[in-house]
Amino acid sequence: MRFIQDCEIIAHDQTAPGHWRMCLRSPEIASAAKPGQFCMVEVAESLYPFLRRPMCFSEVDADSFCILYKLEGEGTALLAQRVVGQTCSIQGPLGNGFPIDPGFERHIIVSGGIGVATFPALAKALAAACKRPPEVVLAARTRHLLLCEDTFKALGCAVHLATDDGSVGEKAYAAQMLERLNPGPDTRVYACGPMIMMETTAAVAGQAGANCLVSLEAQMACGDGACLGCVVEATEEREGEKMVRVCVDGPIFDADAIDWEAHNTAYDL
Ligand SMILES: Cc1cc2nc3c(=O)[nH]c(=O)nc-3n(C[C@H](O)[C@H](O)[C@H](O)COP(=O)(O)OP(=O)(O)OC[C@H]3O[C@@H](n4cnc5c(N)ncnc54)[C@H](O)[C@@H]3O)c2cc1C
Ligand code: FES
Structure with missing residues (x-):
C-alpha cells in the first residue's frame, strides 16, 4: 500500500x-x-x-x-x-526494502556518510528479530559527519567508528573496517554510501563468502518505474536489458546483481 x-x-x-x-x-x-x-x-x-x-x-x-x-x-x-x-x-x-532474515548468525551494517540514513530503521528491525543486535561500521570523512552513533548504541549495537582523517575511531575506510571484523559465510552485510564504498565493501564481503545487500542511490524523477531515469547496470539480463531501476527493482539489491565495473566506466572512476 x-x-x-x-x-x-x-x-x-x-x-x-x-x-x-x-x-x-x-x-x-x-x-x-x-x-x-x-x-x-x-x-x-x-x-x-x-x-x-x-x-x-x-x-x-x-x-x-x-x-x-x-x-x-x-x-x-x-x-x-x-x-x-x-x-x-x-x-x-x-521500493523493496531490506529482507529481515534471522537465519544469518551475524548482521553487519556498513555505512558511509549520509548512507547511514537508511540504517536506524533496519537496526531496530534486526535487533527485534535476530538473536543479537547488528554490528555497525560507521564511517565518514571526519568526526562531525558521523551520524546516529547514539541511536545504534541505544539499540545495543556494537559500533565501530572509522574516519578518513582519523579524527575519531580508526583511520580507515568502511571496507577496511569490515575486513577487520572477519565476516564469514554466516554473515549478512548491509551497505549504503558512495558507490565506491559499496563496491569495495561488497568485494570484502564476497571474498569472505558473506551475503551482501546494497542500498543504491540514483537520480530519480518519477520514483515509479516509468521514466528510466534511475537505471543502473546489472550483471544479468531482465526483459532484454542488463539494467535495473533503482526505484522499483531496488533500492536494495544483492551486491552480485550490480555490474560495478560498468558503473565505474560510465562515470570514469
Ligand atoms: C532511494 C534514495 C534514497 C535516498 N535517501 C536519502 C536520504 O535518506 N538522505 C539524503 O540526504 N539523501 C538521500 N538520497 C539522495 C537525495 O535524494 C539527493 O541528495 C537529493 O535528491 C538532492 O536534491 P537537491 O535538489 O538538494 O540537489 P540537486 O540540486 O538535485 O543536486 C545537487 C547535487 O547532488 C547530486 N545528486 C542529486 N541527487 C542525487 C542522488 N540521488 N544520488 C547522488 N547524487 C545526487 C547532483 O548530481 C548534484 O551534483 C536518496 C536517493 C535515493 C535515490
Ligand atoms: S525514477 Fe523513474 S524509473 Fe526510477
Missing part, C-alpha cells in the same frame, strides 16, 4: 553541519513503511522545483516517521527552510 499525503512536520533539527532530521506525522505511511524503503518528498510548497526528492525512512514509529538528509543542492536547501507545524507532501512507501 502506498500513499500521497500532506504530512505535518512535527520535528525538524540540524543534527550536524549541513545535515537535518525531519519527522512527519502519518499513521498510514508509518505503518506501511519497511526498513530500506524510501519516500518522495515535495521540498517546497510552490510548484518549483517540480520533482520530488527521494529520501529513506530513517526512523519509523507507530504514527510518524523521520528522514535524515544532507544539503546537496536547491531541493534540500528549500526543504531545510520548512518549519514545524507546516505540512509536506510525501509519496510512499516506495
